[in-house]
Amino acid sequence: MGNRRKGGSRLRVRHSSPQQRIQAVEMTGVVRMAREGYVFVEDPADKGNDVFVKASKTRGALNGDKVIVAVGQRSGRDGRREGEIVEIIERSKTPFVGILHIAGGKQAWVLMQSKTMPYDISISILNESGAPILGHMPQNPKGCLVRHEDGSFTVKDLFETVDGKSTELTAMRGYKVAAVVDSWERGEPNPHGYIVDVLGEPGANDTEMHAILAEYGLPYRFEPEVENAADAIPEEITAKDLEGRKDFRNTLTFTIDPADAKDFDDALSLKKLGNGNYEVGVHIADVTYYVKPGDIVDKEAQARGTSVYLVDRTVPMLPEKLSNKLCSLRPHEDKLTYSAVFEMTPEGKVTDRWFGRTVICSDHRFAYEEAQAIIDSGSVAADEDPKCSSEIKQAILDLWAVASKLRKQRFAAGAISFERPEMKVDVDENGKPLGVHQVISKEANWLIEEFMLLANRSVAEFIATEGKFDGKARKDAKTFVYRVHDTPNTEKLEGLRGFAGTFGYTLGDTSTGKEAAKSLNSLLAEAKDKPEFGALEMLALRSMAKACYSTDNIGHYGLAFRFYTHFTSPIRRYPDDMVHRLLTRYLEGAKSQDNEYFSEQCKHASEREVIAANAERDSIKYKMVEFMEDKVGNEYDGHVSGITSWGMYVEIEPTKIEGMVALRDIRSDFYEFDEDHYRLVGRRSGHIYSLGDSVRIKVKGTNLEQRILDFELVEPEELLHGSHAHDDEWASYGLNRPEFPVPGNKKARKAKVAKAIKESKQRRNKGGRRR
Numbered sequence: 001m002g003n004r005r006k007g008g009s010r011l012r013v014r015h016s017s018p019q020q021r022i023q024a025v026e027m028t029g030v031v032r033m034a035r036e037g038y039v040f041v042e043d044p045a046d047k048g049n050d051v052f053v054k055a056s057k058t059r060g061a062l063n064g065d066k067v068i069v070a071v072g073q074r075s076g077r078d079g080r081r082e083g084e085i086v087e088i089i090e091r092s093k094t095p096f097v098g099i100l101h102i103a104g105g106k107q108a109w110v111l112m113q114s115k116t117m118p119y120d121i122s123i124s125i126l127n128e129s130g131a132p133i134l135g136h137m138p139q140n141p142k143g144c145l146v147r148h149e150d151g152s153f154t155v156k157d158l159f160e161t162v163d164g165k166s167t168e169l170t171a172m173r174g175y176k177v178a179a180v181v182d183s184w185e186r187g188e189p190n191p192h193g194y195i196v197d198v199l200g201e202p203g204a205n206d207t208e209m210h211a212i213l214a215e216y217g218l219p220y221r222f223e224p225e226v227e228n229a230a231d232a233i234p235e236e237i238t239a240k241d242l243e244g245r246k247d248f249r250n251t252l253t254f255t256i257d258p259a260d261a262k263d264f265d266d267a268l269s270l271k272k273l274g275n276g277n278y279e280v281g282v283h284i285a286d287v288t289y290y291v292k293p294g295d296i297v298d299k300e301a302q303a304r305g306t307s308v309y310l311v312d313r314t315v316p317m318l319p320e321k322l323s324n325k326l327c328s329l330r331p332h333e334d335k336l337t338y339s340a341v342f343e344m345t346p347e348g349k350v351t352d353r354w355f356g357r358t359v360i361c362s363d364h365r366f367a368y369e370e371a372q373a374i375i376d377s378g379s380v381a382a383d384e385d386p387k388c389s390s391e392i393k394q395a396i397l398d399l400w401a402v403a404s405k406l407r408k409q410r411f412a413a414g415a416i417s418f419e420r421p422e423m424k425v426d427v428d429e430n431g432k433p434l435g436v437h438q439v440i441s442k443e444a445n446w447l448i449e450e451f452m453l454l455a456n457r458s459v460a461e462f463i464a465t466e467g468k469f470d471g472k473a474r475k476d477a478k479t480f481v482y483r484v485h486d487t488p489n490t491e492k493l494e495g496l497r498g499f500a501g502t503f504g505y506t507l508g509d510t511s512t513g514k515e516a517a518k519s520l521n522s523l524l525a526e527a528k529d530k531p532e533f534g535a536l537e538m539l540a541l542r543s544m545a546k547a548c549y550s551t552d553n554i555g556h557y558g559l560a561f562r563f564y565t566h567f568t569s570p571i572r573r574y575p576d577d578m579v580h581r582l583l584t585r586y587l588e589g590a591k592s593q594d595n596e597y598f599s600e601q602c603k604h605a606s607e608r609e610v611i612a613a614n615a616e617r618d619s620i621k622y623k624m625v626e627f628m629e630d631k632v633g634n635e636y637d638g639h640v641s642g643i644t645s646w647g648m649y650v651e652i653e654p655t656k657i658e659g660m661v662a663l664r665d666i667r668s669d670f671y672e673f674d675e676d677h678y679r680l681v682g683r684r685s686g687h688i689y690s691l692g693d694s695v696r697i698k699v700k701g702t703n704l705e706q707r708i709l710d711f712e713l714v715e716p717e718e719l720l721h722g723s724h725a726h727d728d729e730w731a732s733y734g735l736n737r738p739e740f741p742v743p744g745n746k747k748a749r750k751a752k753v754a755k756a757i758k759e760s761k762q763r764r765n766k767g768g769r770r771r
Contacts, residue, residue: 025071027051028089033063037118041069041083049081057084060184062191063116064092094217095178095196096121102173110179110193113705114215121179121193176202178214205431208622209310216615218308222300222319229296230319235326237334241289242359245336248281249361252395255329256448259367262314264329265571267337267362268451270395277351278344278402282455283337283360285327287318287570288580290336297322298577302601305608307572310619312431316572323571331365338580340455340567348405353458353469355583364392371444375400400443403450410453414517414560417524418541423656425623433627436655452568453559456483459583460563464553471562473553478592481578481602483564485547485556487513492543499539499678502690503532513557534639534651535692539678548609549575549602551595575605621707624657628709629702635714640693643680645673648689650697650711659709661697668719687719 029041029051037055051071053061061067071083096117098110108123176199184191197214200207213220222230253269269281291298301317308315316323329335337360343352364387374380380393411417422439463480464473493516497507500523508519520540527533544558549566556564567583570576578601582593642649647660648671663671669682671689679690689695697711 026068026086027071027083028066028068031058031061031063031065031067031085033058033061033116033118035115035118039063039085041067041085051083052080053083053085059085059088060191061085061088062092062119062181062184063096064094066090066092091181091183093180095180095214096193097176097178097199097211097215099202100173100175100177100195100198109190110177110195115706119190121181122188122190123179123193123195174202176200176207176211178211205312209313209431209619212310212615212618212622213308213315215618216611218315218611218615219304220315226296226300227319227321230321233290233321233326237336237359241336244357246339246341246356246358248283248337248339248358249334251279251281251360252391253281253283253360253362254364254366254392254395255331255362256366256368256371256444259369262328263316263323263571264362264365265327266448266452266568267329267360268399268448269360270399272398273343276346278346278398280342280344280399280402280451281358281360282340282342282451282568283329283358284339284455284568284576284580285329285571286336286338286357286580287322287327288338288577288584289357290322290326291318291577293581301574301577302604305574305605306612308612309616311425311433311623312427312619317574318571327571329360329362331362334359334361338567338570338583340458342454342458344402346402348402348409350454350458353462355459355462356587357584364388366396366444368442368444371396371447372442375443375447396447399451400447403447404443406450406454407446410450410560411521414514416517416520416540416544416558416560418537420537420541421656423620425620425627427623431623433623436624436627436657438654438656453561456567457559457561457564459567459579460553460561460565463565463583463586464563473563477553478582478586479551479595479598480553480582481565481575481598482550482553483547483556483566483575484550484552484554485558485564486545486554487557488516488543488545492539495676495678496536496539496543498676499691500536502677503527503536505536514560517557517560531639531694532692534641535678535690538641538691546610548606551599551602573605574608575602578605618707622704624655625702625704625707625709627655628657628659628699629704632699632701635696635698637694637696640689640691640695643673643678643689643691645675648680648713650695652697657709659697659699659711661711661713665700666713666715668715685719 027041027043029043031039031041032050033039037058039053039055039058039061040050041053042050051069053069066089067085068087068089069083070086071081096110096112096114098112098114098117098121100123101109101111103109110121110123112118112120177195178197178199179193179195181191181193197210199210199214202208210220248269251269251271253267255264255267257264265285267281267283269279269283271279273279291301297319304317307317307323318327327335329337337358339354339356339358339360341354341358342350344350370388374393374396378397380390380397422441423436424439425433426435426437427433458469460480460482461469461471464477464482465471466474466477488510490510493507493510497510500507505523505526507523508515510516510519524533524537524540527536547556547558553563555562565579566573566576567579568576570580578598582598585593636652638650638652640648641651641658645663647662648666649658649660651658663680669684669687671680671682674681677690679688681688696714698714700710700712702709
């Protein structure tokens, strides 16, 4: 019984009654834990239908663990399935980040302040043999012990990780560290683990950014052998490298990227043909020419899956030698590329296409703002930049004329237009946030977007139709990596219909994917520039499936494409490298490749994409909270961006920074959550707060460690009048207003308070170190 909480344990938990044994159905899933200790077990076969498990029935399972849960047939009060964890199959290898505390030199703890980990982790101080040490690290003050996957221990050199200084483990009290849990013995109040990385002093920018990466198991540097392998790749392009490539070095070519971009992985070329058509080349860095399947650089890129873009830095998928030098399509340098070349009419109709390896030399590097200025002016006259010729300016205008028609055709075919604002945090050289501004996409962005979309869908259609381009997928089409997006969730669309109706809108026919797209676009167009637009767009987005990678082509619903893949960003997305390799093999006449292998790779890439997106989001949240730290007490206008049973989320203007107003802090009334209508309803006043409503808030507090902003609602006087009838009663019990709805009679209220106090004491006493 002592090992039942360890990963891999085969011990089963007996159900409490024969009836429960009959009703329970076992399911394997992954744990997602809340800081209160309860968990949701994700059902891989039914996304969104997770199983709720009370804290008392988790059997020591922690966030990220793979478990077996016994699921009862009856749902909880909120409609969720409830269950009990009966087996931990595998402990998560993703670290938890906390503060290192050493007690008397004998025992160490990693103290948690995490939203997904309510328990501190005990750490044994070990010698190289794995035996406990009484006191600090003897005779070897240069590291801490790290446990490896094979069970062995080595001393980790901290020279690079702790400000370049040799530091005793005991001197690292208060440092932020990453630790992995390996067991939780029965009867022990806390899980046990081992340190895998020392991140640095809390609050330092590098420490906090590395902590976010560590929480998701993302690396923040390359191992020396990977860097060395990349550095050994020759930079010179030889005659052998050019064999079999089409030469576009004398064709007008340019790149358009963000002003602060360092890697340029796509370029456009344009040539006017004698028949009045255009030859448009979409040229992509030929990463797979340099990175071979199975080599050390390829394995690292495959494991990472994608580059990660934090607020103040990029964690690249490929080492700098490749991403910023060899494969970056810098101006006036010969570069090896993989291209999709189209003959197109001025109306945007493709009359011919070719795929293959090429060599280019970019004539000019544009920032989006520079290309936008040319489009806005519509002029090709010479200006102060002698390097930007009239010919290049005319190419920008000609390509935009074609791209605008492609864009119009795409939306006419049923593509969905979402315009959620993208906010960017401005930081100084030390990572300190200076401001928040909105990134606005304009015609220059759409120009690049449309030609990248054209290349991606054309490559996918070439494989799926065996080169016929007749819109008909072949049943025996060769294995390929597609980017797919399923149709919307029907129940969520109906929820949107009801919510839209409260504003007087009617959501049209959603019986088919195409009709649903048409109805959504119509609804959003009608609500454009009105206060409720943001709320309607948010619910429309929530009804959408998530795009992912798959060898099963079901099309891309949001883009209205029957065939779609990712071909255009091999520097930062590993699926694009898989697409390049498969396309090369099939162009050379190879038979269909191993579907099972590529299906697994698609699943891995999709998972890595989600992890990277979550890390990026957390870094933005961190900097936004940091930006608001000196603004506590300030008041802002905003709108309701989310509603739950515990609080109301508000986005403030103009930064779109989001915080939460706890329901217990709303003074005017006791508000209850009306889930069907996405609103809060005051029990006494009947006052309603709905998604999209304009409100005013005061910044109440910031929690940088958990990336949380607390807001206080600034309520109108007419709502506050008569709202304090029960304040003295709650204060007499030593409590603020409760989080739960309050029953009408005093006896029931007093019972609720007594129960809350009892549960609070139990939480404090249970486990000793539970947060």
